[in-house]
Amino acid sequence: MFIEKPYKIALIDDDPLILALMHQVISKEKDVEVLAFQNPQEGLEAIRNQKIRLVFVDINMPQMFGDDLLRECVSMKQGIQVYVVTGTGSLIIVERCFNVGARDVLPKPVHIPDLQAAVREGVQHLDRWNERINRSARKTA
Structure with a gap:
């Protein structure tokens, strides 16, 4: 499945200041469209419905932990790339996030x-x- 540009990126963080900073920085990159969410449930719904393939998620949020959202993204089997952003220095949490995907x-x-x-x-x-999708499509055509 070909992924159309601009690539959609979801930012999910309950802290509005961090969310605004990340949005400002990432919006300057080329070929991206940035969607920001303070509520992880709303972010997850957008990921499901809008073919979002890049996600930056805070780990510690009151409505849902970021590693739970990470698990949901991985379980969709859509190749969603999730970057976890965390204020905790816990090696256990970092290791758990890497182990989940x-x-x-x-x-x-x-x-x-x-x-x-x-x-x-x-x-x-x-x-x-x-590139891989296009190459494979040309070979089978």
């Missing part, structure tokens, strides 16, 4: 160059995905 875990406070690098990595992954 997180592409990366970024510490808070968010270091802007790390965030930009993660977005670029995610976009490059989706570009490679599309």
Whole structure:
């Protein structure tokens, strides 16, 4: 399945200041459309319905833990790349997120160059995905 540009990115964090900062930084990247959610349930619904393939999610939110949202994304089997953003320094939580399928875990406070690098990595992954799909389609045509 070909993924159309601009690639949709969901940002999910209950902290409006962090959400605004991440939105401002990521919106400057090319080939992306950024959707921001303070409520993880709303973010998850958008991921399901809008073919979002890149997700940045806070780990500790009152309505839903980020690793639960990560599990939901992985269970959809849609190749969704999830980056977890966390203020906790717990090795157990970081390890759990990687074991569930997180592409990366970024510490808070968010270091802007790390965030930009993660977005670029995610976009490059989706570009490679599309290249493989196109190559396979040409071979079978």
